[in-house]
Amino acid sequence: MRLAIVGSGAVGRSVAELAGGYGHTVTALADSGSAAVDTDGIDVAAALERKREDGQVGTADPEDALDGEYDVLVEATPTTLGDAQPGFGHVRTALERDRHAVLGNKGPVAERYDELRDLEAESAGAIRFEAAVGGAIPVLSTVEDFGPDNIVAARGVLNGTANFVLTRMAAEGLDYEHVLAEAQDMGVAEADPSFDVEGTDAALKCVILANVLAQGERTYRLEDAEVEGITDVPGSALELAHEDGRTVRLIGEVSSDGVRVGPRLVSEHGDLAVGGTTNIVQLETDHAGRLNLSGRGAGGPETATAVLSDVGRLPEL
Amino acid sequence: MRLAIVGSGAVGRSVAELAGGYGHTVTALADSGSAAVDTDGIDVAAALERKREDGQVGTADPEDALDGEYDVLVEATPTTLGDAQPGFGHVRTALERDRHAVLGNKGPVAERYDELRDLEAESAGAIRFEAAVGGAIPVLSTVEDFGPDNIVAARGVLNGTANFVLTRMAAEGLDYEHVLAEAQDMGVAEADPSFDVEGTDAALKCVILANVLAQGERTYRLEDAEVEGITDVPGSALELAHEDGRTVRLIGEVSSDGVRVGPRLVSEHGDLAVGGTTNIVQLETDHAGRLNLSGRGAGGPETATAVLSDVGRLPEL
Numbered sequence: 001m002r003l004a005i006v007g008s009g010a011v012g013r014s015v016a017e018l019a020g021g022y023g024h025t026v027t028a029l030a031d032s033g034s035a036a037v038d039t040d041g042i043d044v045a046a047a048l049e050r051k052r053e054d055g056q057v058g059t060a061d062p063e064d065a066l067d068g069e070y071d072v073l074v075e076a077t078p079t080t081l082g083d084a085q086p087g088f089g090h091v092r093t094a095l096e097r098d099r100h101a102v103l104g105n106k107g108p109v110a111e112r113y114d115e116l117r118d119l120e121a122e123s124a125g126a127i128r129f130e131a132a133v134g135g136a137i138p139v140l141s142t143v144e145d146f147g148p149d150n151i152v153a154a155r156g157v158l159n160g161t162a163n164f165v166l167t168r169m170a171a172e173g174l175d176y177e178h179v180l181a182e183a184q185d186m187g188v189a190e191a192d193p194s195f196d197v198e199g200t201d202a203a204l205k206c207v208i209l210a211n212v213l214a215q216g217e218r219t220y221r222l223e224d225a226e227v228e229g230i231t232d233v234p235g236s237a238l239e240l241a242h243e244d245g246r247t248v249r250l251i252g253e254v255s256s257d258g259v260r261v262g263p264r265l266v267s268e269h270g271d272l273a274v275g276g277t278t279n280i281v282q283l284e285t286d287h288a289g290r291l292n293l294s295g296r297g298a299g300g301p302e303t304a305t306a307v308l309s310d311v312g313r314l315p316e317l
Numbered sequence: 318m319r320l321a322i323v324g325s326g327a328v329g330r331s332v333a334e335l336a337g338g339y340g341h342t343v344t345a346l347a348d349s350g351s352a353a354v355d356t357d358g359i360d361v362a363a364a365l366e367r368k369r370e371d372g373q374v375g376t377a378d379p380e381d382a383l384d385g386e387y388d389v390l391v392e393a394t395p396t397t398l399g400d401a402q403p404g405f406g407h408v409r410t411a412l413e414r415d416r417h418a419v420l421g422n423k424g425p426v427a428e429r430y431d432e433l434r435d436l437e438a439e440s441a442g443a444i445r446f447e448a449a450v451g452g453a454i455p456v457l458s459t460v461e462d463f464g465p466d467n468i469v470a471a472r473g474v475l476n477g478t479a480n481f482v483l484t485r486m487a488a489e490g491l492d493y494e495h496v497l498a499e500a501q502d503m504g505v506a507e508a509d510p511s512f513d514v515e516g517t518d519a520a521l522k523c524v525i526l527a528n529v530l531a532q533g534e535r536t537y538r539l540e541d542a543e544v545e546g547i548t549d550v551p552g553s554a555l556e557l558a559h560e561d562g563r564t565v566r567l568i569g570e571v572s573s574d575g576v577r578v579g580p581r582l583v584s585e586h587g588d589l590a591v592g593g594t595t596n597i598v599q600l601e602t603d604h605a606g607r608l609n610l611s612g613r614g615a616g617g618p619e620t621a622t623a624v625l626s627d628v629g630r631l632p633e634l
Contacts, residue, residue, distance in 0.1 A: 018604060021467075022464060135605070136605035136606070136608065138459050141458070141459075142455050142458075142459075145458055145626040146622060147625075147626075147629070149338075150622065271611075285453070285622065287331075287335060287453075287618035287622050288453035288616075288618060288622045289612065291453065291454065291455075291611070291612040292609065292611040293608070293609070294588075294608070294609045295607060295608040295609060296605055296606045299605075301604035301605060304604065305602065309462040309463060309464075312462060313462065
């Protein structure tokens with residue numbers, strides 16, 4: 001397949017680097033201010049070098065990436081909320097051109113899911129968005145193969161930054177601010193960590209999962225989720241939990257009751273007590289009990305593998 | 318899709334019961350001595366009732382199931398080794414008729430993998446066999462989506478009976494014979510448990526995984542695996558392990574070194590120390606680190622969900 005990659009952050013760059021190994025051709029790579037476009041395939045190494053040196057991937061206009069020849073648009077621009085622009089517009093352009101769209105960007109799928117599905121219904125192209133939920137962990141394709149009808153509920157640890165902070169608080173007996181600073185030094189937490197530590201990122205992923213499970217019966221947005229982050233979890237809570245063989249994790253839950261994210265007590269050695277930046281999703285199924293899927297929920301190459309798995313499941317146009 | 322189900326043990330019966338809920342029609346159901354066949358769809362409830370009362374699912378000949386009208390043959394007869402008959406022959410019949418075949422039966426895929434792939438190459442039909450490895454756990458579809466090229470190694474706990482016995486030995490400080498007898502009383506172990514406790518079942522699943530990962534470069538059979546079961550694990554080994562924060566599990570491993578199954582020390586609270594009859598598969602990947610997939614590795618409905626997931630991934634004929 002020919003891939004037009006919009007977004008040259010960690011995910012976009014990794015998709016560009018790995019695409020060839022999966023047998024695909026990158027015909028466009030765009031960042032916010034430029035693009036490299038070539039119907040026969042761009043020189044990915046050169047474009048990434050140019051990005052490193054000049055801050056721009058190419059000499060073409062970003063619009064040229066959307067207008068060019070491709071089979072799959074890979075939407076890897078930063079997640080935005082509300083109107084989810086410009087990501088939503090990029091996907092709409094692809095679908096209206098009867099092309100496929102694979103999203104790593106959570107915004108459009110969390111905030112305008114019904115509109116995306118309407119556009120898809122009118123298009124020869126399809127949308128897939130494994131990379132938007134749980135990075136490398138094959139959550140959505142497992143739900144798809146199982147049949148969303150057969151999944152009763154889902155829960156999990158879906159934000160590695162928050163999980164890392166809680167893991168370190170429990171392990172070292174340190175308080176939140178101290179561990180957050182440490183995480184920022186290590187690059188595990190952003191300079192502005194609110195998206196992760198306030199639970200927004202985990203909530204977006206749960207909203208997406210809720211939309212998939214609801215199969216059009218209703219549509220969820222971020223505002224429909226009850227969200228509490230980890231910013232008020234005191235170190236004492238973790239010590240108290242430990243004395244009872246428990247610990248605290250930021251858990252997202254999706255069920256017929258809706259979407260909830262918040263700090264929860266979990267068994268210290270149970271499946272949900274994943275450590276560090278690991279993510280886990282538990283699916284409760286109709287005929288097969290509980291399925292656990294865990295692994296790396298974030299990272300350039302990790303998320304790229306999910307994008308490329310999705311590309312592999314798209315039909316020829 | 319129209320399903321012809323050959324084999325009316327727990328798996329075959331569960332597939333027959335659940336197929337309608339997935340939108341499929343059962344056009345044939347056969348046991349070793351009879352069949353119920355109807356191109357418009359058999360009365361599944363009646364056939365299962367007849368099986369319970371008379372020991373036979375129908376009044377037709379078993380051959381009629383293989384000769385009838387269907388899209389997918391579901392091969393759910395008991396696993397046999399060596400020539401893997403009659404299961405292999407059933408699959409060959411389906412492929413030679415340009416029909417699909419979905420296997421829960423491990424025999425043909427473990428013992429005659431190359432021949433199956435050759436038959437498939439000559440057929441309009443495809444073979445899938447998720448149910449042969451890890452029951453409800455989506456191991457093979459995850460490998461497929463990830464790309465077998467990107468999987469470096471796999472390991473896991475793939476036999477629930479052996480795992481249950483080791484779990485109970487560790488928990489209760491009892492010896493192997495005692496716990497085995499308890500497991501047999503509970504129906505977790507068979508009257509002749511050798512297939513499970515000698516590691517054969519786990520080895521077959523690892524051989525299948527090795528065949529998938531090798532992608533035709535070489536073909537493995539059961540005889541290529543180094544296999545040691547749990548029959549000689551003394552209770553004292555588990556006590557000693559516990560004092561060191563470890564326990565013992567029957568672990569299957571697939572790598573460029575080949576296929577090995579045997580009792581191994583694992584961290585007591587680590588991912589591989591699953592409890593009871595739970596199974597787990599760990600995939601080591603090129604770009605996304607480790608993926609863990611765990612859940613119920615056996616059972617009628619559980620394995621049926623894997624069969625039906627496979628049916629959902631087959632193309633229209």
